[in-house]
Amino acid sequence: MKHTLHNHAIVIGGSMAGLLAARVLSDHFNRVTILERDTVSPEPESRKGQPQTQHLHGLLATGLQVMTRYFPDLPKALLDGGAMMGDFAGVMNWYSYGGYRKQFEMGVNATTMSRPLLESLVRARVVALPNVTLMDNTAVKQLLTTPDRNQVTGVEVEARGNGQTTQLLANLVVDVSGRGSRSPQWLEALGFEAPPTSEVKVDVGYATRTYRRNPADPRGKTWTLITPEAPKETRFGGMFPIEGDRWIVSLGGWAGDHAPTDPEGFLAFARSLPAPDIYETICRAEPLSDITPFRFPLSLRRHYEKLTRFPKGYLVLGDAISSFNPTYGQGMTSAALQTRELEKLLAKNTPLENLAITFFKQASKVIDIPWQLAVGEDFRFPATTGPKPAGTDLINRYVEKVHRATLHDEVVGMAFLKVMNLMAPPPSLFHPRILWRVLRAKPTNPQPSFKSVESVAGD
Numbered sequence: 057m058k059h060t061l062h063n064h065a066i067v068i069g070g071s072m073a074g075l076l077a078a079r080v081l082s083d084h085f086n087r088v089t090i091l092e093r094d095t096v097s098p099e100p101e102s103r104k105g106q107p108q109t110q111h112l113h114g115l116l117a118t119g120l121q122v123m124t125r126y127f128p129d130l131p132k133a134l135l136d137g138g139a140m141m142g143d144f145a146g147v148m149n150w151y152s153y154g155g156y157r158k159q160f161e162m163g164v165n166a167t168t169m170s171r172p173l174l175e176s177l178v179r180a181r182v183v184a185l186p187n188v189t190l191m192d193n194t195a196v197k198q199l200l201t202t203p204d205r206n207q208v209t210g211v212e213v214e215a216r217g218n219g220q221t222t223q224l225l226a227n228l229v230v231d232v233s234g235r236g237s238r239s240p241q242w243l244e245a246l247g248f249e250a251p252p253t254s255e256v257k258v259d260v261g262y263a264t265r266t267y268r269r270n271p272a273d274p275r276g277k278t279w280t281l282i283t284p285e286a287p288k289e290t291r292f293g294g295m296f297p298i299e300g301d302r303w304i305v306s307l308g309g310w311a312g313d314h315a316p317t318d319p320e321g322f323l324a325f326a327r328s329l330p331a332p333d334i335y336e337t338i339c340r341a342e343p344l345s346d347i348t349p350f351r352f353p354l355s356l357r358r359h360y361e362k363l364t365r366f367p368k369g370y371l372v373l374g375d376a377i378s379s380f381n382p383t384y385g386q387g388m389t390s391a392a393l394q395t396r397e398l399e400k401l402l403a404k405n406t407p408l409e410n411l412a413i414t415f416f417k418q419a420s421k422v423i424d425i426p427w428q429l430a431v432g433e434d435f436r437f438p439a440t441t442g443p444k445p446a447g448t449d450l451i452n453r454y455v456e457k458v459h460r461a462t463l464h465d466e467v468v469g470m471a472f473l474k475v476m477n478l479m480a481p482p483p484s485l486f487h488p489r490i491l492w493r494v495l496r497a498k499p500t501n502p503q504p505s506f507k508s509v510e511s512v513a514g515d
C-alpha cells in the first residue's frame with residue numbers, strides 16, 4: 057500500500073503520551089511539533105506540569121515492550137543510566153493477602169528507574185528524529201478552525217515569559233495535555249458536545265521520599281511492593297531501587313488513609329504496613345529528599361468514543377482521555393497502547409477526516425481493560441463510589457482467591473501477572489486450568505521477608 061505522508065502534526069503536551077504520539081506521527085507527517093507549557097531540561101527532571109513524576113512509577117511489561125518497539129536501544133540506555141532490569145516475577149518481592157507472592161521466572165522483563173530518567177531517554181530519542189521539534193515554554197490557549205468550525209486547522213499559543221501569542225497551522229492536532237486537558241471546554245466553545253465522563257472516587261494519597269541505597273547490600277536490589285488485603289487493610293507501600301544508588305519509596309492508602317509528610321509520621325506509617333520490609337530499610341537509610349505528597353481523588357474517564365460529532369483534524373490521547381488510580385501502574389502503558397492504535401490507523405492510510413471517530417473506538421477498547429482492573433479492585437473498599445461495573449463483587453470474590461493462590465502457585469501467579477501487565481485479557485483468569493488451581497488453593501502460608509534477588513541484571 058502506498059504510504060500517505062501528511063504535512064504537519066501538532067502535539068499538545070510533551071510528557072510521556074505526547075512523546076510516544078510524536079514518535080508515531082513522525083512516520084506519517086513531514087513535520088511534527090510538540091508544544092509544551094513548561095521549560096524542558098534535557099536532564100531527568102520533574103516539571104511543574106507533571107508533578108506525579110516525583111512519585112514511584114513502575115512500567116508494566118507491555119509498556120516496556122511497546123516503547124522498545126519504538127526505541128530499540130531503550131533497554132540498554134536504561135541500564136546505562138542506572139535503571140534496574142529483571143524478570144518481572146523473579147525480582148518483585150510483593151506482599152499481599154498475608155504473604156509474599158511466589159517468585160519465579162516468567163520470561164518477561166520489567167524495569168525500575170525514576171520516571172524522569174525514563175522520560176528523558178524517550179524524549180532524547182524523539183527530539184533526535186529529524187522531523188520532530190519540541191517547543192517548550194509554549195502554552196496552547198485555543199484551537200483554530202475553519203469558519204464552519206468543523207475542522208481544526210491549528211492552535212493559538214502563548215509564549216511563557218513575554219506572553220506573545222502566535223498561530224500555528226497543522227493538518228492534525230493531538231491533545232496529550234494530561235488529566236487537566238481543556239478539550240471538553242474547547243469542544244463546547246466550538247459548538248460540539250463535551251464527552252460524557254465516568255468518575256470513580258477512591259481518595260488515594262501518595263507520599264514519596266528518596267533514600268541512599270547501598271547496591272552492595274543483598275537487599276539493595278530488591279523491588280518491594282506491599283498492597284492491602286482489601287477492605288480490612290487500606291495501606292500500600294512501594295520501594296524500588298532507582299538510578300543514582302537511590303531507593304524511591306512511596307507510601308499511601310485508599311479512602312483518605314494517606315501517609316503523613318513529616319519524617320516521624322512517614323516512618324510510623326511504613327511501620328504500620330502488614331510487612332516489615334520497607335520500614336526495616338528506611339529506618340536505617342539516609343533520606344535524600346523531602347517527603348512529597350500527591351492526592352488522587354478519583355479515576356476519570358472521558359468517553360470520547362460516545363460522541364457522534366467531533367471536529368476533523370483533532371484527537372485526544374493519554375491521561376487526557378483516561379487517568380486511573382495510579383497504584384496499579386497502568387498510565388504509561390495505557391498511553392503506549394493507545395499510541396499503537398493510532399499507529400495502526402495511520403499505517404492503513406485512514407483519512408485524517410475520519411481518524412478521530414475510529415481512533416476513539418479503538419482507544420476505548422484499549423482503555424476498557426486497565427479501567428476494569430483498576431475500578432474493580434477499587435470497589436473492594438466500601439468508600440469507593442461511582443459507576444460500578446456489573447458483576448464486580450462476584451469477580452472480586454474470585455480474584456481474592458487468585459491473590460491468595462499467587463502466594464504459592466506459580467501457574468496462577470503467571471496468569472495473574474500477565475493480566476496485571478496487560479499481556480492477557482482478564483477472562484484468562486477464569487480458564488478452567490486456572491480456575492481449578494485457584495479453587496483448590498491452600499490457605500495463606502506466610503513466607504519470610506526479603507527473599508534474595510538473584511536474577512537482577514544491570515549490576
Ligand SMILES: Cc1cc2nc3c(=O)[nH]c(=O)nc-3n(C[C@H](O)[C@H](O)[C@H](O)COP(=O)(O)OP(=O)(O)OC[C@H]3O[C@@H](n4cnc5c(N)ncnc54)[C@H](O)[C@@H]3O)c2cc1C
Nearest residue numbers: 069071073093105108113114196234374375382385387388
Ligand atoms: C501519583 C501517580 C503515580 C503514577 N504512577 C504510575 C506508574 O507507576 N506507572 C504508570 O505507568 N503510570 C503512572 N502514573 C500515570 C502516569 O504518570 C501518566 O499516565 C503518564 O504521565 C502519561 O500521561 P500524559 O502524558 O497523558 O499526561 P501528563 O504526564 O499529565 O502530561 C501532560 C503534559 O502536558 C503539558 N500541558 C498541559 N497543558 C498544556 C497546554 N495547554 N499547552 C502545552 N502543554 C500543556 C503539561 O505540562 C505536561 O507536560 C502515575 C500517576 C500519578 C498521579
